[in-house]
Amino acid sequence: MGIAALATAATLATSSWTAHAGDLSGAGSTFAYPILAKWADAYKKQTGVGLNYQSIGSGGGIKQIKNKTVTFGASDAPLPGKELDEAGLAQFPIIMGGIVPVVNIEGVKPGDLVLDGATLARIYLGEIKRWNDPAIAQLNPGVKLPSQAIALIHRSDGSGTTFNFTYYLADASPEWKSKVGSNTAVQWPAGIGAKGNEGVANNVGQTKGSIGYVEYAYAKQNKLTFTKMTNKAGKTVSPTFETFQASAASADWKSQPGYGVILANQAGEQSWPITASTWILLHKKPADPSAMGEALKFFAWSYGKGQDMAKELDYVPLPANVVADVEKMWTADIKDGSGKPLFAATP
Known part of the structure; x- marks a missing residue:
């Protein structure tokens, strides 16, 4: 196939x-x-x-x-x-x-929107409910943001993508860490679930005002609108082979049994923050x-x-x-x- x-x-x-x-x-x-x-x-x-x-x-x-x-x-x-x-x-x-946030907002093209970990966590906590919320607007001066309600899409199945995504949110947001935590399946505060990266990609593609998270190949293949991210060094980065590679560059694979090193939120000015x-x-x-x-x-x-x-x-x-x-x-x-x-x- x-x-x-x-x-x-x-x-x-x-x-x-x-x-x-x-x-x-x-x-x-x-x-x-x-x-x-x-x-x-x-x-x-x-x-x-x-x-x-x-x-x-x-x-x-x-x-x-x-x-x-x-x-x-x-x-x-x-x-x-x-x-x-x-x-x-x-x-x-x-x-x-790389795991990338993907959105379906009319008039917003791939890479137009910038998010950071704290804001992304507040979105998935259900605290930020509309796209023109001041927290999103502050990160995106010059981007026309609608007052449209945010439709949250997350994984419904036991998912390593969810593990890495929630690991990143927990690292970036103490509130997320205490309220939700990180695992392959979590008790989502809001949103609807979909099976697999395939299901999330399809749901975001069909749902106006939505946001989800998928492996980058799914965003490319389905022509979804990905966001840029502000990384741990405070730099705005795009999801690319080079920024994923930068996150992995300093990984000490032998430091964990079974090479189990988590790559999310690595240091470095070029690092994509949700690498897995x-x-x-x-x-x-x-x-x-x-x-x-x-x-x-x-x-x-x-x-x-x-x-x-x-x-x-x-x-x-x-x-x-x-x-x-x-x-x-x-x-x-x-x-x-x-x-x-x-x-x-x-x-």
Whole structure:
């Protein structure tokens, strides 16, 4: 299935490719779906191996990998070390990208509107109810803002995109932190829910006066109006490959179990404030070693030959030293029943 189909994926809960014998299976992150789809199409043409991936949200991916119903799970919220150990899972980052606020305001074009973390938190708390509120107007001198009511769109499913978005809001707003907090699913003070990045994108596209949050590829593919943001350094930045990359530049991936480093609200004048990563979850002792070996080949291919495709969608590939470290981890930790490694890292 081509990723352009996302533009018309109305209330899509599950996106997948047709499965055949020998194909890989995965489930989870909708944040990473556009690049996984692009990789899968290219990989099948080169190798004949397909991928059946269910774009059901990070919470669903975690559940399915723990239940051993898929070869891998994909989550934009990393699991802590204790949970990984208890479930016998390995975790590693596969790609990075940006989460962007998207709006549907008549006369406002992509990049016209600027928001900051504190104002965005007040909007989602339901405190700022109209687009011409003084707090928004102060950030946007010269922009004609209507008195239209703000229609809030958020995720209804367990979502790593929500985890990173609410993590950012909690970091930027003490009020959000105390009242709502950060998680893959939260008790939203206001608004309506939609399933997946696909559902949020579709709802914002169809609802006048709305605001939502999606991975940047969805904003581009659906021609949605994204906002600029004021970052931690007080600079106004646009969502671009360069600003996402700036946020990821100083990440110390080995500082957390399973490389679980959160990239939201990083320092730096060029940093996009809501940058996120997607992690892959695999069983260290898989029930189907053959399928796991094929999955590791696919991810190794993605790290190498898939990088240019990632950049085309404004995702940020992992640094070479992180990739090398992850591949060594595969060799050391992911084995068949006899203890034989299922991947041979290149020296």
